[in-house]
Amino acid sequence: MAPASNQDSLLSLPAPAISLQFADISYRIKITGKKTSGAKPISQMLEEKTIIEGITGEASSGQLLAVLGPSGSGKSTLLTILAGRFPGHHGGIVLANGNRFSRAVSRLIGFVPQEDFLYPHLTVRETLTYCAMLRLPRSGGAAGRRDDRVIKAVDAVLCELGLGDCAETAVGGAFVRGVSGGERKRVSIGHEMLLNPSVVVVDEPTSGLDATAAGRMLEILAGMARRGRTVVASVHQPSSRAYQLFDVVLLLAAEGRCLYFGKGFDAVEYFGSAGFSPGMNVNPADFMLDLANGV
Numbered sequence: 001m002a003p004a005s006n007q008d009s010l011l012s013l014p015a016p017a018i019s020l021q022f023a024d025i026s027y028r029i030k031i032t033g034k035k036t037s038g039a040k041p042i043s044q045m046l047e048e049k050t051i052i053e054g055i056t057g058e059a060s061s062g063q064l065l066a067v068l069g070p071s072g073s074g075k076s077t078l079l080t081i082l083a084g085r086f087p088g089h090h091g092g093i094v095l096a097n098g099n100r101f102s103r104a105v106s107r108l109i110g111f112v113p114q115e116d117f118l119y120p121h122l123t124v125r126e127t128l129t130y131c132a133m134l135r136l137p138r139s140g141g142a143a144g145r146r147d148d149r150v151i152k153a154v155d156a157v158l159c160e161l162g163l164g165d166c167a168e169t170a171v172g173g174a175f176v177r178g179v180s181g182g183e184r185k186r187v188s189i190g191h192e193m194l195l196n197p198s199v200v201v202v203d204e205p206t207s208g209l210d211a212t213a214a215g216r217m218l219e220i221l222a223g224m225a226r227r228g229r230t231v232v233a234s235v236h237q238p239s240s241r242a243y244q245l246f247d248v249v250l251l252l253a254a255e256g257r258c259l260y261f262g263k264g265f266d267a268v269e270y271f272g273s274a275g276f277s278p279g280m281n282v283n284p285a286d287f288m289l290d291l292a293n294g295v
């Protein structure tokens with residue numbers, strides 16, 4: 001972490017490199033139902049459902065790890081666990097550079113959930129400015145100095161996420177016209193980028209976007225990784241061009257089972273060696289999702 005005296009330059013400092021290692025991550029839930037014993041209803045465990053089953057892997061600094069899998073395969077659950085935001089108990093362990101998460105390390109992990117909570121009437125710049133004022137560590141300096149720090153942080157994030165052109169546009173919502181879906185997702189990511197995180201975990205950054213906007217979003221995430229961050233994203237249906245941006249791929253199947261963990265580039269060859277080959281010119285992501293769906 002930057003020392004308190006050096007907080008003005010927080011965003012200009014490269015984020016310290018953090019790699020995530022995760023081993024045997026599992027999560028099961030008990031499904032209970034009511035049964036009557038005489039007049040009294042008593043609750044009874046009906047079955048145990050597996051959400052995540054023994055997932056092991058690593059996301060290194062400088063890499064974009066894409067988590068692929070059909071709907072309900074446990075992508076969001078796994079990402080919440082990797083980001084250290086999971087509210088319950090799970091099996092297995094997640095380490096940062098080989099150590100358990102400390103408070104300082106947790107602060108360096110940004111998590112962007114699938115759903116956003118943005119004020120429709122604020123512009124993109126105002127949204128990020130309020131967030132920066134709330135979340136950036138206090139410098140203890142004069143108010144003017146603090147404002148300057150906030151402005152610098154917001155400008156850096158607008159630039160990194162390509163939001164300069166819509167900085168003065170309202171975010172919008174169901175009843176207010178505002179930025180596009182892709183820009184809105186980038187604003188949500190911007191919330192986390194203000195803290196200059198070493199690890200960015202993003203749940204479904206491309207959902208609801210057309211192929212071009214989804215590709216742009218993944219290029220931005222890949223760019224963050226190239227600048228030394230560790231980026232983990234769940235991606236619903238990447239195009240074959242977008243797939244080329246993934247350094248590492250984790251493919252989940254039903255009940256959170258891992259079908260593949262390794263370089264994105266090697267996945268098709270791996271499945272080929274196991275007797276599953278795609279047809280000519282098939283998008284590797286489509287081929288892998290078909291396998292995960294049992295097609």
Ligand SMILES: Nc1ncnc2c1ncn2[C@@H]1O[C@H](COP(=O)(O)OP(=O)(O)OP(=O)(O)O)[C@@H](O)[C@H]1O
Nearest residue numbers: 029051069070071072073074075076077078204234
């Ligand atoms: N608290 C819970 N109680 C019951 N089922 C749950 C609970 N949490 C998650 N699940 C189930 O776990 C499975 C995995 O959910 P998760 O949201 O992680 O999947 P996902 O791959 O992210 O899905 P999607 O792509 O549709 O967002 C789903 O079948 C979901 O219904």
